[in-house]
Amino acid sequence: MKITGAIVVLGLLALVAHAALAQELRISQKHKKFSTTSVTVKSGDLITFVNDDEAMHNVYSFTEGFVFDLGGQSPGEETTVRLSKPGIVDVRCAIHPKMRLQVRVQPR
DSSP states (O other): OHHHHHHHHHHHHHHHHHHHHOOEEEEEEETTEESOSEEEEETTOEEEEEEOSSSOBOEEEOOTTOOEEOOOBOTTOEEEEEOOSOEEEEEEESSOTTOEEEEEEEOO
8 A cells, every 4th residue: 555655646746746847838919910920838838828919819729639729818818728748739710810820849
């Protein structure tokens, strides 16, 4: 029982350490554009999408393994996503199809 408990504690410590290493990147949406067209992050990092525009946005990704849809984001709203594995993620706005962002997620 002691070994099992130690394994659980070590596993939890590893999760906490990984979360502590995670960085947060803020991507602004303004003038119907993302603040950048491409960005590189590490797996486990957070990206916060901030609507600094006067228009509503709907940030999403249909990239296999990275599917998310933030729904309608009113001006002033922000929503955070965690990208937990390496790959390339194509991010779009469902309301403004010309809004495009490519996220390269590298291993930690």
